Amino acid sequence: MALPQELIDIVTDNIQNDPVTLKACSYAASSFRRSSQRHLFSRIKLLPPRSAKRSTPCEKFHEVLASAPHLASYVRCLEILEGYDTDGKPARNLPWIRSDRTLELVLPLLRLRRFSLHCTWPASLNISSLPGTLKAQFHDVLHSPTLASLSLGRIVFTPSNFHFYLDGCRSLKELTLSNVSVHSSLDVDDPETVESDALRAQLESLDVVESDGEVIDLLLSLQSPVDLRHLRTMSIYGYLDSLHLNDLVQRPRATLQHLGVWDPLGLVIGFDTTQHENLRSLFIAPLTSVAWTGLLQTCSPRLQQITFELPLDIFKFPQIATELAEALLCAELPHLCEVNVEVHPGYRSHIGSEPEQWTLLLESAFADFTARLTALSTIQAALQIKMIPERTTVKRWSLARPDEAQAKDEEDEDEGDEEDGYDEDLKGGVDVNEQEYWEGDVSQPGEKNDDDEIKEQHR
Template sequence: MDLPQELIDTIVDILHDDGPSLKSCSLAARTFVISARKHIFKKIEILSSSDTSQRFYELLCSSPHIAPLVEDLCIASVLEKFPVTCAYLDPSGDYMSGRALSLILPLLTELKRISIIENGDVSQTCVEFSRSWNKMELPLQSALANVFSSPRLEAVHLCGFVLESPCHLLSLFSKAAALKEMSLSRLYFTQRKGRHELWPASQLWRPKLQSLLLNYFNSADLCQYFVNPQIDLTHVRRLTLATVFPEQREKMVLATSLRHSGGVEHLGLCVAYNFETYISDLSPDLFTTNLRSIHFFSHSMVKLLGIFVKTCPHDSRLKYVTLDNFTDTLRQTKVPELYTAIDATVAHLPALKTIEMRWIVDEPSATPTPWEADVHTAFSSLMRRGILRITKFQWQGSLYPLGWE
């Protein structure tokens, strides 16, 4: 019995993230092929540990109807052996030095999202383990620059690169008028002179970002380049910052709330390891009109929570607070008066629905751990009111567990 094509399309759409089922559907009947193919090729991953790029290029040449289906491309490289000494990684001999990738990119005419992650699964975050943009072959540089400046590009994730300057970085995306999401991690710059020059006032920077992630604990402080009248941040609703400079963090948040836009709705802050040095207080300016959730990562979870509840305005419309932690530091913060103060202050934040404490563990276990018992005892009032939630998740080996490579 024949099924209406609309029903077939609906069935396949439900299976959009189930690869094996999509492949089975594409083999079931011709009526399934077009819908299944659309999802199968929507996202493509090219890994350095295989000949993916060459095989994918051959597929695109033999089946040109596939290229327009690709909307999301991820290019990931993982080093198996680290060089003892080097200025920065020389790509000669690896997947980015071949011709295939530079030939693939121009074929992907409908590309909307691109991620290029260098050395993404290791904790080495210094310049020696990053890729030099200028050492890539010119055809690949040109192909990537064309993708970055495409008026169709909506999202970009760039991690582990060495570029000439922040202005060089910004110039790569200056024409991407549709760009809404940007994630920049572990970026380094070779030019020392003029590093603090802003984006030229005479040049237009077209993106109207809605989501921005900047991680520069071990690289450049990029905030000072984004806080610029030529760069419009008033559309940003999701902002994630890993910085040791509180004043830069606050400038970024304020820049999103200019022109009465209300500011960010979801704010992520990664606090430096030396908590007492870099954060003795949180600025009330962080709590913009639109802020609905805030996500902290810190080694001093309870101290940070105490500072948060003290600083958060009572008329704030903030609903959700998440705190991530590497280790069991609650036992090192046994200050009953701090627990009492947190309990009492939370009562004056009527919009607040949930405080989630997330501990990173080597292996999740159903058996309650000592720190869970400590939390229940320390914050019994919050537990009874259903405000406090305890979560533990497995350590993945990334330096920043929030996904901030």
Template sequence: MSPLPQELVDIVVDNLRDDIPSLKSCAFAARTFLTSARCHIFRRIEIAPPKPKTTPSSSPCQNLLALLTSSPHLPPLVEELCIVSMGSSSNEILEPDKTSSIIKGPRSWIMTDDSLSLILPLLNLKRISLIENASPWGAAVRWNDVPYPLYTALTATFCSPSLKAIHLRGIIIDSPAQLLALFRDAASLTELSLSRVRFTETLPAHTASLWPDLDARPWRPRLRTLLLSDQPKTGPLCEYLSSPGIDLADVKVLTVATYQPESRNIITQAASTVEHLRLLYTPSGAYTSIFNNSTLRSIHIFAIWRWLFRAIHSFFRSFTDESHLEVVVFEGLHPQSGSDGDDVGLRGLSELDAAIDAAIERHFHSLETVEIQRTLYLNCDRLRSFEDWSVTMREALPSLAARGILRLKENRVPNNGVHHGFE
């Protein structure tokens, strides 16, 4: 039998690019698939923390180093490296009684495993993540305590001309200036995600000592995508990054997760040409100036479930001008335990539906989709079915259903302390 055309093999493998088990099966099934499948299998690698050992064995990082050094054709295939400094693997589903399988302690494993400092120079990465998947606020990486070989390897990677994306979640660092120094020379950087960043030096957001060299050397990145999570235990990260010496004019996709209305308003003003905005909703503060931005084409609002319908009401009543929005998403995170709670939000929704209908008629002539998402934890199974919930939502918001623009979706996420895209 003649071999399959390579073009057909590539099409099959490309359609499986995110299905690693199927790609591995293809690679084992026939040599014809091996080269194409290998490119996708090794495109993204995640290094998980080591688990408790009963017998001496190599860590995941040590195993990866051995593989890369023994197979020199593999390092060029790696485009993205995700380093989980603390917690479980991003793809691991842990039941509440299985958290003991994670090594816990005051320091991350990267402080003692020297393999990582040897892996990084082998790779020419496009994306790097250094994240904690711990709940809540695990033992973040203390940057000043990072061993020098790893410090050198990480800083070289952060400034690599090929690097396009950096994701930091869970890092303790001296100051905003020290944070910026990590990646300000990354000439190709287009995506930046910063969350759980804690500063040992607390400074007012707009003081000369905060950014001592921005006047002489402004930072004008080519960022297209920016995520900032400014939580109570951190400094005012959003305000720090909205300094006049930092140019965010190219940002088109902005995610802002902060409980401080002032910080939220400042950073959205600094990135004034955003087209796709994602916000963590809180009942405090006005949103009118944010929502009426004429460049916006989509908005995604994330809220805890008991605030979801308040967020919907606040959104539609905030508009005073013609909106060019095409897509609006409201996502509610359900609590881990307790009753469904839909009845709390659905009481008196006839007035809300009338307000939505009037707002759409007046301001939203380009609106194509209003999506409501119910986000549940993976081990939460005591709520009503998605089908029953969908019927209730369509009955509660008949104006959206009648216009044919209402979409309903359910997400299942691990309960690892990470707010599903909002950090």
């Protein structure tokens, strides 16, 4: 007697974080096949080809969809990574988007909830240089009524095509702009027209990472393609002047719940959240003691959690901990119940050959800091010591650059590189060399997944 399909769906839903088991289920029986595929195909990442002589991952994925058209309906998240020109030198990440002719065939088949377009560091992708058909397809994807999340990295716009692509994205709720540039000088010959009467996207989440000032100007302008007044979560990393920073922070003051600011220039003294009646958590990095008193005196009284990321000058931590405790106790934050301190020890060259001894020193100083806080308040304190790496790679708070993550993925691929190919007799569908282009999304269609909840999922 066959199991009811409802039970099979429950089984696959409960193993959606386990791609190996899901793939095995897709071979088990036809009743398991589509239920497993629904999770396995929910997230697709199209990477640059390793060689000009090989088919691009997009070409292979198009062949998969041609042989099994129903799989297109399972794709909820599409991530596209462009390569870069190495001037003839050997490379793993070759540019492919401009020359590939299957991407414009794949995009119309999908009804995406999340879309990501990034270019491999150190290159950038000028959106105006794309073929006309592909630009039209990107426009249609961004204006799809199902698209809720958009992430752009190392993309170059003109003011006109910035509006062309983002005006009228009414369903968009999450926007990430990482190293995005807007060049007014390139706008002379741009053919796109602006939809001036389009309704603006009412964003709930905005991440701006090292994007230039013209991008911020467009976001804050009266003609901005997005409405910032409804944001619940905002993360800002970059060299912003105090006017830009204040304006960004103040726009969603009635709705903002979570705010993160990475502030290389030390402008945190300059923004005020006292009118943010719904602000619950605040993340500030890096922070010096000069800023603490002013910042904490202008925090929202509804604040419940603060996270500080301290600079690399680790040997001053005992003094810093004392000053921070005093500033927290002087602040009027009646709802504050949690303070997190993240300390970057830097690299082994910064702390000598005995990182364990430094860790003990840090933990001792933090114990004094915690005792000082808890003696006079109900605040709970937690310490997170960042790992001490051998090489010089600093990862920022949940916003590691996609190109860095991709570099790590490709290092792993070297260990098990195989020839591309098919097995046409697979019950789970067409088997493509999944390590070349495939990563699965563990989330259900329609769910938002945080960065730390996304795991690789191979077919």
